[in-house]
Amino acid sequence: MPSITKPLIPLAPLAKNELGLTIRDYEGAMSTLCAGCGHDSVTAAITHAFWELSTPPHMIAKLSGIGCSSKTPTYFVRGAHGFNSAHGRMATIATGAYAANRELTYLGISGDGDSLSIGLGHMAHAIRRNVKMVYVIENNGVYGLTKGQLSASADIGSRPKKGEANVIAPIDPIMLGLSLGATFLARSFSGDKEQLIPILKAAVAHNGLALIDVISPCVTFNDHEGSTKSYRFMREHEVKEVVADFVPLRREIHASIPADGTRVVPMHDGSIVRFRSVPEDYDPRDRSRVEEYIREHQARGEVVTGLLYVDESGQTPHQMGHTPATGLNKVAFSDLCPGSAALEALQEDFR
Amino acid sequence: MEPTNTGEPNYYHRVVDCQWACPAHTDVPGYIRLIAQGRFDDAYLLNRESNVFPGVLGRTCDRPCEPACRRGRVDGSPVAICRLKRVTSDLKGDIADRLPQAPAVKNGKRVACVGAGPSSLTVANDLMPLGYEVVMFEKFDRPGGLMRTNIPEFRLPDRVLDEETGVILDMGVDIRYNSPVDSLRALVDEGYDAVFVGVGAPRGKELDLPGRYEDPEHVHIGIDWLESVSFGHVESIGRRVLIIGVGNTAMDCCRTSRRVGADDIKVMARRPREYFKASPWELEDAEEEGVEIVVNHAPKRFVLENGRLVGMEFDVVEWDEGARHSSVVDTVIIPCDDVILAIGQENAFPWIERDLGLDFGDWDMPVVDTTTFQSTRPGVFFGGDAAWGPKNIIWAVAHGHQAAISIHQYCQGEDVAARPHEAMKLTSTKMGMNEWSYHNDYNPSPRQQMSHVELTRRFEALNLEVELGFTAEQTAREAQRCLNCDVQTAFQEKLCIECDACIDICPVQCLTITTNAEENDLRSRLSAPSPNRDQPLFVSGALPQTGRVMVKDENVCVHCGLCAERCPTSAWDMEEFTLDIPYASGVRHIPVRSVGAVRS
Numbered sequence: 043m044p045s046i047t048k049p050l051i052p053l054a055p056l057a058k059n060e061l062g063l064t065i066r067d068y069e070g071a072m073s074t075l076c077a078g079c080g081h082d083s084v085t086a087a088i089t090h091a092f093w094e095l096s097t098p099p100h101m102i103a104k105l106s107g108i109g110c111s112s113k114t115p116t117y118f119v120r121g122a123h124g125f126n127s128a129h130g131r132m133a134t135i136a137t138g139a140y141a142a143n144r145e146l147t148y149l150g151i152s153g154d155g156d157s158l159s160i161g162l163g164h165m166a167h168a169i170r171r172n173v174k175m176v177y178v179i180e181n182n183g184v185y186g187l188t189k190g191q192l193s194a195s196a197d198i199g200s201r202p203k204k205g206e207a208n209v210i211a212p213i214d215p216i217m218l219g220l221s222l223g224a225t226f227l228a229r230s231f232s233g234d235k236e237q238l239i240p241i242l243k244a245a246v247a248h249n250g251l252a253l254i255d256v257i258s259p260c261v262t263f264n265d266h267e268g269s270t271k272s273y274r275f276m277r278e279h280e281v282k283e284v285v286a287d288f289v290p291l292r293r294e295i296h297a298s299i300p301a302d303g304t305r306v307v308p309m310h311d312g313s314i315v316r317f318r319s320v321p322e323d324y325d326p327r328d329r330s331r332v333e334e335y336i337r338e339h340q341a342r343g344e345v346v347t348g349l350l351y352v353d354e355s356g357q358t359p360h361q362m363g364h365t366p367a368t369g370l371n372k373v374a375f376s377d378l379c380p381g382s383a384a385l386e387a388l389q390e391d392f393r
Numbered sequence: 394m395e396p397t398n399t400g401e402p403n404y405y406h407r408v409v410d411c412q413w414a415c416p417a418h419t420d421v422p423g424y425i426r427l428i429a430q431g432r433f434d435d436a437y438l439l440n441r442e443s444n445v446f447p448g449v450l451g452r453t454c455d456r457p458c459e460p461a462c463r464r465g466r467v468d469g470s471p472v473a474i475c476r477l478k479r480v481t482s483d484l485k486g487d488i489a490d491r492l493p494q495a496p497a498v499k500n501g502k503r504v505a506c507v508g509a510g511p512s513s514l515t516v517a518n519d520l521m522p523l524g525y526e527v528v529m530f531e532k533f534d535r536p537g538g539l540m541r542t543n544i545p546e547f548r549l550p551d552r553v554l555d556e557e558t559g560v561i562l563d564m565g566v567d568i569r570y571n572s573p574v575d576s577l578r579a580l581v582d583e584g585y586d587a588v589f590v591g592v593g594a595p596r597g598k599e600l601d602l603p604g605r606y607e608d609p610e611h612v613h614i615g616i617d618w619l620e621s622v623s624f625g626h627v628e629s630i631g632r633r634v635l636i637i638g639v640g641n642t643a644m645d646c647c648r649t650s651r652r653v654g655a656d657d658i659k660v661m662a663r664r665p666r667e668y669f670k671a672s673p674w675e676l677e678d679a680e681e682e683g684v685e686i687v688v689n690h691a692p693k694r695f696v697l698e699n700g701r702l703v704g705m706e707f708d709v710v711e712w713d714e715g716a717r718h719s720s721v722v723d724t725v726i727i728p729c730d731d732v733i734l735a736i737g738q739e740n741a742f743p744w745i746e747r748d749l750g751l752d753f754g755d756w757d758m759p760v761v762d763t764t765t766f767q768s769t770r771p772g773v774f775f776g777g778d779a780a781w782g783p784k785n786i787i788w789a790v791a792h793g794h795q796a797a798i799s800i801h802q803y804c805q806g807e808d809v810a811a812r813p814h815e816a817m818k819l820t821s822t823k824m825g826m827n828e829w830s831y832h833n834d835y836n837p838s839p840r841q842q843m844s845h846v847e848l849t850r851r852f853e854a855l856n857l858e859v860e861l862g863f864t865a866e867q868t869a870r871e872a873q874r875c876l877n878c879d880v881q882t883a884f885q886e887k888l889c890i891e892c893d894a895c896i897d898i899c900p901v902q903c904l905t906i907t908t909n910a911e912e913n914d915l916r917s918r919l920s921a922p923s924p925n926r927d928q929p930l931f932v933s934g935a936l937p938q939t940g941r942v943m944v945k946d947e948n949v950c951v952h953c954g955l956c957a958e959r960c961p962t963s964a965w966d967m968e969e970f971t972l973d974i975p976y977a978s979g980v981r982h983i984p985v986r987s988v989g990a991v992r993s
Contacts (some may be wrong), residue, residue, distance in 0.1 A: 044958045045827040048900050051951060052468050078892040078961025086897035186871030233891060261892060262959045271892045277938045 044045075060096035065252055067119035070120040075096055075110060078265075080232035080258030080273075081180050085117045087235045088149070088178075091242035092119055095290070103146045107161060110187050111153030111258070111311040130161025133168035133177070136298035136361040137359075140173050143369035144360050147246055148175035150350040154195040155185050158213045163193075165215075169222045173251040174358045176242065179215055180255070182260040190263030201268030214226050215255045215339075218351060220333050225356035226252035227332075228349045231276050232259065241349050249310030250356045257345065284324065284348030286371040287316045315349060326352050394912055396934040396942075398459070399883065402817040404968040407929065408947055411474055411880045414461035416791035417443040420473055421458060422879040426831060429872040430479055434488050437481040441492075443974060444478075445515050445561075445790050446540075448553040451479030452860065453544055455785040456673065457639075466925070466949055467901075470840035473863075473874050480868050482553065493522040493565040500524035502804040507584040509575050510538020511786045512562050512593035512777030515793025516800065519977040523566040523801060528585070528735045529566050532573035536562060538593055539778075542620040543642065545649045546856035575743045577773070587772045587800045589986050591793070592761075594738040596779035601638060608702040612695065615642045615735030618921050622649055622855070631730020635705055637692055640670040643735035647684045650667070650733070652855045659685045659727065661692065661707065665839030666887040671915060678859065682851070692721070696726055704728040738783045749773075758782070765809040766796040774799055778908055797977040813975035819968040822880055822958075829967055831880050833954040835900070836873035877952045884943055885932040888964035889942070895956035895965055896920060901949045904956060909942045919946055 056064040068089045073082050092102065106112035108129035108276070115124050123146065127135040132150045140148055157165045157179050168177070183196040190201070195215070196208045219227045226248045232236040245252030257276055259265050265272045270279075290313045302318030305317040305326065317326060323378065325331055332351045339346045366373060407413050411421040420439055427436035428663060428803065440447035454475050460920065462471030479691060480514060501733070502525050506513035509531035517527045532569045535541055536558040539551065562568055574580055580588060597614035599605070615638070616656070621627040639662040647658045662669060680686060689831045692709040697703060706726045710719035722946040738760055751770040754758040759768050768775055776792030778784060799809040822830040844861045851859060863871065866952050896904045902921035911917070915930060916923040921945050923930075933947040957965040 043827075044898070045829070046834040046953065046955070048898060048955060049951065049953060050837075050899050051835065052837075052950070053901060055948060076961065077959045078890065078894045080892065082897055083893045084961070086893070180406070215964055233893060235893070259891075259892070273892060274938055300973075 044072055047072050059093055060303040061098060063093065063099075065089060065093045067121070068099065068119050069258075070115075070117040073114070073115065073117045076263035077261045078180060079110070082109055082116050082117070083181055083232040083235065084178065084238070084256055084258055085114050087232075087242060089237040090235065091239050094239070095243055095246060097147055097246070101146055103136075104149050104151065105132050105136045105139070105148065106151045108187075109153040109156045109185075110260075112156055112367065114180070115151050117383070119257075124289045130156050130159070130164060132156065133164040134174075136175050136177075137168055137171065137173050140175060141359065141370065142356075143371045145172070145369045146364070147192060148173070148176055149179045150358065152177070152179050154179060154181045154183060154193045158194040158215060162213070166218070166222055169219055169224045169251055169253065171359050172223075172225055172356050173361075174249060176245040176248075177251055177253045179255045180253050180258040181215070181271070182258050183269070184260050184264040186260045186263050190260070193273070195271075197270040200270040203263050203266055204281075206315055215253060215334065216336060216337075220329055220351065221252050223356075224253055224351070225250040225313075225350040225353040226349075227255075228253070229345070230253045230258070231257045231347055231349045233273055233276065234280075234282075234300070234347070237282065237285070237347060240286060240288040243290070244309065244315045244349060244352075246307040246364060247290075247311050247313045248352070249290070249354060250358055257347075276345065279345050281300055281344045281346045282348060283321050283346065284316050284326065285320070286318055286326075286349035289314045289316055304385075307354065310354055315352065317349070326350065327352075350392055358374055394909060394915060394930065394932045397758055397929075397931045399881075399931070402815050402972060405817060405819075405879075405881050405928070406815075407971055408881060408950075408964065409970065409972075410461040410463050411458035411472075411970065412879070415444075416457065416788045417445075417794065418791075418972060419458070420879070420972065422877050423971070424435060424481060425472070425474075425477055425872050426877070428480055428868060429832065432483050433484040434486055434491070434899060437485040438488060438491055438892070440478055440481055443517055443790075443794075444787060445793070446511065446557045446786065447478050448482030448557050449549060450786060450790075451475060451477075451482050452549050452553070453540070454478070454787055456951060459789070463949065463951075464874055465880055466950060467876070468837075468839075472854075473840055473843075473871050475840070476843055476863055476909075477868065480863050483862050492560050493518065493564065495521040496524050497524055497751045498524065502526065502586040502919075502928070503528065504587045504589065504800055504804070505530065505580055505583070506589045506591060507580070508532075508537040508590070508592040508777075508779070509558070509568060510789065511540060511592055512779070512789040512793040512796070513538070513589060515790045516559060516589050516591070516776070516797045517564070517566050518561045518755050519794060519797035520800065521561070521566065523978055525804070527566045527792055529562075529568040530572045530574050530580075530755045531568060531570050532921075534570045536817050537617075537977055540777075541646065542623050542775055543616050545619065545622070545645050545652075546669045547648070547652065547851075547859050550856065550858050573744075574817045575744045577751070578749060580875065581749065581773070585806045587738060587774065589800065590768075590773065591778050591789070592779045594740045595784045596738040596739045596741040597734065598739055600692065600734050600736060601868050602694050604697050604702075606990040607695070608700060611702040611709055611731045613731065614647045614731045615733050616738060619649060619763075620646055622653065626756055628651070629654045631655065634659075634731045634733060635728045635729045635882070636733045638662075638735035638737070639686070640735060640737070641672060641675055642738075643733075644671050644675040644679050646733045646735050647679050648682055649855075650731075651682050651684065652852050656683075658683070659687050659729075661690050661705075661727075662686065662688045662783055663691045663710070663719075665689065665712060670714055678845075681845070682848070689719075690727075691721075693724065695732065702732065705732060711811045729744060738778070740779060764795075764812065765799045766792060767799055767803075767809055770804060794976055798975065801977040805950060813979065815975065816973040816974065818971040819881065819883065819969070822967045822969050829880075829954055831877050831969070833875075833877070833952070833968075834969070835881075835951055835953055836870070838874055841867040841871045856892045859900045878950075880954070880956075880967050881970045882931075882945065882950065882952070882956060883966045883968040884933055884945070885964050885966075886936050886943060888962040889933075889936050889943060890962055890964075891936055891938050892961060894959040894961065898955045898959045900953060900955065902947065903946045903950045905944045905946075906936065906941050908943060915944055919944060921946070923948065
């Protein structure tokens, strides 16, 4: 890690957001990850996104499991709530926290090991429940913390730093999400903040689980020749045909639908996502077309990035369960647990 | 934009704002690091190499380095560079054996220097070690020129000046005191191989208003009056004194008046405060001593009663925006016993015959080449205020170095216009994983304030030095405020994998990876706004993976080295820049630092 902490330089005109906070207020502790780690760039993108959205730090909850990726919540928004859970259990903790207090913005950070191996079942159920959270997978294709074994997202033919090329089929979280009924699916690249920041902002606005698979190269164990998750491979094989802009509610109400085929998807909170330079036959709301489109490119060895699928008609668990609009943590205990007499009365109804 | 050529010494030199702004290009960050290490001898000698008079300049320099200092752009207050220079002089030990020496065997060339001020002394300092015989003519009985006569002792004690002039003169300069030169022809006829004219700008400007010459005993020319005080010819002045003019000489006049009997002192300025020529710190010091600064008063006439000066009449004026035009709103008479005129200085060369082949141009000033310092008569060189009018000591020193190079080349039969080039060394400061040979952390301390002798004691003696110097704690803190701008962020694009780590970590957001374009376009697309167009952009060549470029806005980089610490491929390195300044002797006089592996 660096020899010094990032100094706070009192440059006069540090820009402030609507809360009067500077971007430095959305930073966290110094990263202890390897120099050049893609995860640090994701951290920077998250810092930017929350600052630009003017989200109050105390209204954010950061959740993670185990792994290099799961260390990163320490490195952003130091004023937020945080929970560093057991390996693969980020999604369960997030589901529980969301059940108790629906008013926070939940940001789960996980990796390909945490979510696609040990925690795959938990992730799958969080997706099908549509828990309102941003679910970021920092995907580098290796277990970095245990010195670089291939992970469940490693592509067939991808070579580890030492040993034989991979022969086992990978799990693609986007394809998995499409089959599980996910309502927001995006893929991005840590080396492309121009794309990642708007996706993160749209994900925060989304009414449901927003899954973002971020290819985030492991500079130490998976950035070599023969890797399909390296900086160079991504730069040579990334296809950015689906370009989405996030337009917050406050800024541009008169967002007209242009004639050039730009698609506009209104988000739950009134903001919009505007798709531009999207292929003509592509519709980010057509699940089967999206799947086909990704497969076409995969067959050519290309990695499609962007906000690939969005469906704002889904319901969150709280909507499905008709719970109060405020967090359950604000409901009086006597209302949450009305006592044995009320329980007996309820049971009596079913007899 | 074209890729920045960092192989050209001026690019990195310019990043070191203080060194770039200093006429003598003193290696400021270099000596501040030596101070931080407690190596005061080395710090003094490193100073001396370029500015020759660290003790004098540490008290009196006009400090062009400080307004340029990057720290000023970062937190509003530049590093107290001048005060730290004084620290090197105050705390150095015995350095006698490390000072330049003249060889016993001379080279047979004789050089005459007219005047024993900073420029002449610098010429002697550079030429004596090469075996020249230097004959110096001084009109007074002590060396130093205006450093002696115009700067009062309460700002610059004699012992400091004596020591630093002594080092040069003791090399064996043939100095002839009380020997004003009244004919250049006679001097040239004595057969010197070269003549250097460093006589300063010795004539104070007159103020020809009605009544000026009716009571000459009570109307003084500032620099002449200071000279008389310095030599003990004047020991008192009236109780009420008006100083006309508001430059640094005016500040010395008012503060000196305070010490020789005046207690009602007004400095009269025509223009508003923001247009004063005096350095802000000198104004502060004067006001602290009870001097009143009066603005927007234009002198009109001297008021006399029975042949005795009793006051001065002023137009009270108002200025338009930008203080270009004024209009008179009132007229006042301010009573006084004495008036000191401190409205500037002029050159005067009555002793130079006009038929020597030495051309005079505008304002009756000699025509002097701005690079070689040679007049139109080969072998006669000018420097200091004598060359192009009043500047200040550090300029005189810079001139002296250049003139010494010319004189050396001239005496060796070489072309004086073929100047030796500046060169640079770049030395990696990397000592290991995230370890550097300089202290890279940012110290948020505010600028340290100089303590002064208490006002109750300050006027006890004319030569009581007011500034006490920095304490050890102040020195340590102030040295840590220096941003080490000479430790350069050196970038090798062929190693970059565009992981953004440097961009994400930079505490001042001065880095950007983007597509190349012309400068205006690039500046509009940087990570942070780029308001300071005086500071250059570093632009790399095309990066290997995407063909984009790395752009660095040099404006507020704090040289913390975090970009290099977070770089996985060492595309960034922190490399110490050393400017090799050519002197007459060609190389540095005294090796003060050992240089490790030099990157080719």
